[in-house]
Amino acid sequence: MKRHPQIAAEFIRDEQRTDWHNKAVYNFRLKRDAMVKTKPEWEELRQLASDIKDNVLANLDTYLEQFEAAAIANGVKVHWAEDALEHNNMVHQILQQHNIKLVVKSKSMLTEECALNEYLEEKGIEIIDTDLGERIIQMRQEPPSHIVAPAIHIKREEVGDLFREKLNTETDNNDPTYLTRAARKHLREKFLNAQAGITGVNFAVAENGGIVIVTNEGNADMGVNIPPLQIHCMGIEKIIPRWKDLSIFTRLLAPSASGQPISIYTSHYFKPKPGGEMHIVLVDNGRSAHLGRADYRSSLKCIRCSACFNTCPVYRRSGGYSYHTSIAGPIGSILMPNRSLSENADLPFASSLCGSCSDVCPVKINIHEQLYKWRQEIHEKGFTPGFKKRILKSAGKVLADPKKLNRMGKWAGKAIKVLPRFLLYNSLNAWGKNRELPIPPKQTFSEWYQQNRKHE
Numbered sequence: 001m002k003r004h005p006q007i008a009a010e011f012i013r014d015e016q017r018t019d020w021h022n023k024a025v026y027n028f029r030l031k032r033d034a035m036v037k038t039k040p041e042w043e044e045l046r047q048l049a050s051d052i053k054d055n056v057l058a059n060l061d062t063y064l065e066q067f068e069a070a071a072i073a074n075g076v077k078v079h080w081a082e083d084a085l086e087h088n089n090m091v092h093q094i095l096q097q098h099n100i101k102l103v104v105k106s107k108s109m110l111t112e113e114c115a116l117n118e119y120l121e122e123k124g125i126e127i128i129d130t131d132l133g134e135r136i137i138q139m140r141q142e143p144p145s146h147i148v149a150p151a152i153h154i155k156r157e158e159v160g161d162l163f164r165e166k167l168n169t170e171t172d173n174n175d176p177t178y179l180t181r182a183a184r185k186h187l188r189e190k191f192l193n194a195q196a197g198i199t200g201v202n203f204a205v206a207e208n209g210g211i212v213i214v215t216n217e218g219n220a221d222m223g224v225n226i227p228p229l230q231i232h233c234m235g236i237e238k239i240i241p242r243w244k245d246l247s248i249f250t251r252l253l254a255p256s257a258s259g260q261p262i263s264i265y266t267s268h269y270f271k272p273k274p275g276g277e278m279h280i281v282l283v284d285n286g287r288s289a290h291l292g293r294a295d296y297r298s299s300l301k302c303i304r305c306s307a308c309f310n311t312c313p314v315y316r317r318s319g320g321y322s323y324h325t326s327i328a329g330p331i332g333s334i335l336m337p338n339r340s341l342s343e344n345a346d347l348p349f350a351s352s353l354c355g356s357c358s359d360v361c362p363v364k365i366n367i368h369e370q371l372y373k374w375r376q377e378i379h380e381k382g383f384t385p386g387f388k389k390r391i392l393k394s395a396g397k398v399l400a401d402p403k404k405l406n407r408m409g410k411w412a413g414k415a416i417k418v419l420p421r422f423l424l425y426n427s428l429n430a431w432g433k434n435r436e437l438p439i440p441p442k443q444t445f446s447e448w449y450q451q452n453r454k455h456e
């Protein structure tokens, strides 16, 4: 299995795409900063959101039961799924009971996590992603590379080529408005013919059993309101206690995600349409286990805004696929090792630990500290490669002894100047793969310090 460094190396081979991806993603960060500056109450909102989510995690069982009771009282059918397979089975059974053959789905990271599309397609059910970016990557048979902008890694020209092949659009017409209209026409037909709509859930309100879905394209509303059957799939951590808490989160989510003051559509669903059915599937899939890990628990506060992705210097330059999981970026690197440490032990190392992710997180998750904690745990549990372990052990001995460190520094300074290039730049020197080693100054800092201290 390829790990983050190998997949990232493939991504950065295309320098032009790497630069462009970096700028496109960072542009979200810049817009976020500009919007945050207009909100003097920003830090207060972050603190409130963080406190509310801490309270939710401390009382999750109570809030979930409260939510279930309120939703059932509203006429909603509530289901509980322990893992991805059970979730997929449940959704399939509901669809089967209604003899459904075509489903429209709005963006849901949970259904990506459970691989619902693949599961339903195997059972002969056509499932169409209706968020434009999601539809593009679905047509390309790729997973999303970013939780908010799933097709951020794809260029306009590539979308033009794709639509020419799949939607018969005009030759050489890559105009975004033209392409968007072509997608709208294609999706409209799917909306009108679908027999069921599936959505994710951004927030679920314990006190009234309502769910809230946030989109910029209104596709969730089309998918929920046209077909008679609606199914909403949510992770159990999406609960908020009260209706009045919602405004805190909606004021944080869109500015953090894209620098918008608020998302275009914030839709509320409480009960089935007349003559219709509304189902909510609550999914655990490793969340309870994560809740039990005190060091990482607060990462369940995540509202999937993507701000930590957009600011992360590693994500921006290595692309979403380098994380080889459904949720990439800094938060994915905390959540995914919880699912499988052996498969995801590389991810907490895909970070510079600069802390920018924690600074921008609207619910104040200490992301970089949790990544650092994972690194220690991964090492303790024996997942560090043998070669790296030996290097670190030797480095530890040198760093712990000032005399050795000085000697080593002097030796390395000379070696860089005199050793042939192939001895310095080879497979043992991962750092030097894309960079030149710095030429050391004539005098080391330690020598300079000793000399200057004498003059004090």
Ligand code: SF4
Binding pocket: 256, 301, 302, 303, 304, 305, 306, 307, 308, 309, 331, 357, 360, 361, 362, 363, 364, 365, 367
């Ligand atoms: S961890 Fe924080 S910044 Fe990252 S996606 Fe979640 S809420 Fe947003």
